[in-house]
């Protein structure tokens with residue numbers, strides 16, 4: 001099934017897209033893990049792949065693989081903090097199965113066409129769990145806490161992960177969210193990221209209750225922190241907003257701003273003006289919580305960068321980045337599928353792995369079986385409901401292929 005990446009391979013496809021530019025009815029030549037030639041029509045030695053699109057490899061810019069064994073999401077229709085309480089309970093009850101969950105999540109991701117993952121890891125993981133599963137993953141160690149003791153212990157943890165794990169994988173640091181993470185811990189995380197040249201990722205402006213906590217120290221998050229025995233009157237001594245955190249995060253070599261559901265125009269303009277910052281939108285999770293409309297298109301109009309994530313199976317029925325793009329195509333039929341593909345592939349890759357810019361011909365590709373043909377250029381068919389992922393190529397190797405018509409295999 002998997003020809004070695006070093007062997008020349010040649011495929012005839014209906015559509016090919018690398019670096020954002022689509023070509024139609026072409027033969028693609030792949031050698032030593034790179035696309036070395038694209039010629040019109042079918043070359044005599046090419047393998048016929050049929051009515052398929054071979055496109056820039058999908059990138060899941062935000063997930064938490066530790067929840068990958070959940071068969072259905074934790075209910076999202078109540079208060080957001082009730083969902084958080086359920087997530088904490090689930091984590092405590094399933095600590096022994098973290099490694100299994102990571103591997104299952106990576107298998108599922110590969111079978112959904114994902115070629116790079118931005119993963120938030122907490123405890124119970126090892127570099128081996130990720131390396132063995134065969135999908136390049138940037139592992140962000142999550143840090144959180146509000147007390148001075150906890151902050152200093154979490155700084156040590158972040159330091160040790162980026163120093164030791166960097167030998168085996170690409171590390172990052174994730175200060176969790178404003179309500180759970182002291183701003184000093186956010187600053188320290190950014191300082192370590194600067195020293196090591198690694199990225200940071202932070203959940204920010206996810207709910208209106210988070211903004212209420214920051215601005216007036218009231219609401220459901222104050223109740224949550226009180227119930228967890230964390231609340232004290234000095235946690236947020238002066239009113240804050242998401243912009244205060246953006247200013248800190250902008251000092252990191254690269255920063256992924258996760259969710260940003262409630263960022264205002266001034267904050268979006270700030271992100272748009274910082275080329276090292278990328279907003280990660282998780283469409284189906286955003287929808288499941290019933291948030292206000294997401295500002296991702298406003299950010300794109302301002303010239304900002306938007307990548308796409310699935311978030312975890314705690315809020316989403318699966319880990320398919322392709323399904324996120326199909327969802328967006330349904331919700332926004334006026335957006336070009338090539339623009340959606342850019343958000344679901346190149347933008348996430350650049351945010352997670354800037355080295356990818358230096359090798360724009362690397363054969364990290366997703367193979368999509370196209371549904372009913374409705375236009376000559378296949379554009380509108382790319383993400384229609386009857387299209388599905390049928391192959392995943394990483395560095396010229398098929399790491400997953402499916403020819404029976406189904407796309408998800410756990």
Ligand SMILES: [Zn+2]
Pocket residue numbers: 062063064120203258311312
């Ligand atoms: Zn998340």
